[in-house]
Amino acid sequence: MKPLVEVRDLCKHYRRGEQIIPVLVDINLTIFEGEFIALMGPSGSGKSTLLNLIAGIDQADSGMLRVGGVDIAALSESSLADWRATHVGFIFQFYNLIPVLTAFENVELPLLLTALSRRERRDHVDLVLGMVGLQDRMAHFPSQLSGGQQQRVAIARALVTDPTLIVADEPTGDLDRQSAEEILDILEHLNREVGKTIIMVTHDQRAAAKAHHVRHLDKGVLNDHDAAPPRTTA
């Protein structure tokens, strides 16, 4: 397997007045293509920041970060936006759907940045909404869908451009247990059957159990060794 994400000596800090607050300290991490990684740790440990850096929506202060062989820290803002549109699929805790767009239109949104025709866009959207089991909810607005259904729309949106990497920030954090299970099953399916590389930030042991590897962050420091996914009882 080829390495997809390579992180070397990555550092990030925030400045509050005169005070410098380290968020990530000398992070070293390699994620291979087709892996499903869970990042765990207490609140404020820096796991979402690390995810944002890998996804190209935040900037590190020092260190090296390559995704798919591309040094994303060296990209300009507009190149980085283009890179994200092609290579990264986002899944957020609160779904982040556009409330005035239907499920279909929300999923179609990232395809507007591609050269696909309207018909091709429709075919792609139909396919991914079918994969998450929402063919019959295409014309519904987010407010007409349950939390689990909204997150499935968000997964479809993340998948529709066929990205190299899917980043999920607490994807089950706002869901009931049953909906969370459904979402995790979809992510597991995407990893196993479709071969998608997934990096997931979670507090949930059950969610982490779906991953191949679990990495723990504490006060901005990544544990040296991989942890085996925790065993849970359903």
Add this chain to the structure above:
Amino acid sequence: MFFFLKLIVRNVFRQKLRSALTAFGIMVALIAFGLLRTVVDAWYAGVDAASASRLITRNAISLNFSLPISYESKIRQVDGVTGVSSANWFGGVYISEKNFFPQFAIDAASYFALFPEILIEPGERKAFLHDRKGALVGRKLAKAYGWNLGDVVPVRGTIYPGTWSFVIRGIYAGARKNVDESTFFFHWDYLNEKLKAIKDGRTDHVGIFFVGINQPQRAAEISGAIDRVFKNSLAETLTETEKAFQLGFVAMTEAIVVAIEIVSFVVIGIIMAVMANTMAMSVRERTREFATLRALGFGPTYIASLIFGESLTISLCAGILGISATYPLVDYVGAKFGTLFPIFVLARETVELALAAAFLVGVVAAIFPFWRALREPVADGLRSVG
């Protein structure tokens, strides 16, 4: 493109009440702007209607002093002069002081020759010229007081004492939109005869001379020549173009006109602030959505099209509605003003200015929210709570 237009329209209707109130505010502001500009235009209507081929000669001391009628033949002899007519401001009261309209005693035949923009039916023209007590009134004035041909109109003199009776013999129309149709004309001979009868010192005097010239570009030269003829006489003259003469009247009330003009632009400034506030709130509430769009790869152009598109949709729709509503309102207010403002119409320039103001409001209101939406780091925007 269609997708984004759809998204812009749906965003406009997301907060229906807020968008509607903002649009209503812009509408009201543009109606106020249109009305105020129309008042200013009405003030300058006489200036705009002035002919370049006419001069006005008056007493050099002031308009309150008259000139001997004998000057007419001397003015006629000046090189470049094609015709001369005269008029006296009458300043009478019809029933009560609130019924104001301009009244002039004129030398009708020469006056009509110099003012081709006054259109009269040949029959009415003849009837007016042959009736010494006849009066010629503008269409707007006749309509305002319900006068018809043959009606007797009593006017109480204030400058020239006594009650004067006139018979309406003609109703004129303007050849152009900016011709005053609210003036009351009668024969100077009738006025002069009555003054003679009471041995009034103003007998055989006129207030002003209208001077027709064949070459407007020689206006200054001819004006100078006329004034030189009467230099060192008992009544020296001051000759100027009709436009300069009208501007002299406007200058007396310039402070009011300037104040109205300032207020008309202040109104636009206020609504700009209101619209900017609406857009700032709207964009602030959607910080996470914009951050999501940026995370998905949408660049500044897309974000700008959404924010400016929404702002311009509200302001331009409100602008078009506001301007549409201004037309009937100007007609209504013009009718209420009666003969105070003879020309009270919404000018094309005012409509264009109002549309430009609506566009400007839309653009300016979106600048700060757009700048703020782009300045916010994506990661921070994703954490924001709407």
